[in-house]
Amino acid sequence: MAGIFCAETLLFVLATKLIDLNLIALVPVDKLKRCLAVEGFVKSLDNIINWFENQTNFQFYGSSLLHCYDAETGKAEIRMIDFNHVFYENMIDKNYLFGLRNLHRDFLAFKE
Numbered sequence: 657m658a659g660i661f662c663a664e665t666l667l668f669v670l671a672t673k674l675i676d677l678n679l680i681a682l683v684p685v686d687k688l689k690r691c692l693a694v695e696g697f698v699k700s701l702d703n704i705i706n707w708f709e710n711q712t713n714f715q716f717y718g719s720s721l722l723h724c725y726d727a728e729t730g731k732a733e734i735r736m737i738d739f740n741h742v743f744y745e746n747m748i749d750k751n752y753l754f755g756l757r758n759l760h761r762d763f764l765a766f767k768e
Contacts, residue, residue, distance in 0.1 A: 689730040694766050696732030697723065701760045704736060708753050715749045717741040721759070 704721075720738040725731075 689727075690766065692730030693725055693732040694763050696725075696730075697734055697763050698760060700732075700734035701756060701763065704734065705753065705756050705760065708749055708756065712746060712748055713744055715743050715745040715747070716752045717743070719752075 716736075716739070718738065718741045719736055722735045722737045724733050724735065
C-alpha cells in the first residue's frame with residue numbers, strides 16, 4: 657500500500673539521514689573550503705579504493721577511517737587506522753570496498 661512504511665524501511669531512512677548529518681559535520685560550511693575539503697577526502701578515498709581493488713592478501717574487520725581537516729588551509733585527507741583485526745585470507749576485501757565506495761559517493765554529493 658502506498659504511504660505505509662514497514663519498520664525496516666523507516667529505520668533505513670532514519671539511518672541514512674543520520675549518516676548525512678554526520679558527514680555534514682565533517683565538511684566546512686564555507687562553499688570554497690567545503691569543495692577543497694571534499695576534494696581532499698575524495699582523493700584519499702580514491703587512493704584507498706585503488707589499493708583495496710588491487711590487493712588480495714588482507715581482510716579488514718573493524719578498522720577505522722580518520723578524517724583529517726585543516727580549517728585554515730582547507731587541506732583534507734583520510735587515513736586508515738585501527739588494524740587490530742586484519743587477517744590474511746588471500747582474496748579481495750569486497751565488504752571494505754563496499755563501504756569505501758559508499759562513503760566516496762556520499763562525499764561527492766557534498767561537492768555539488
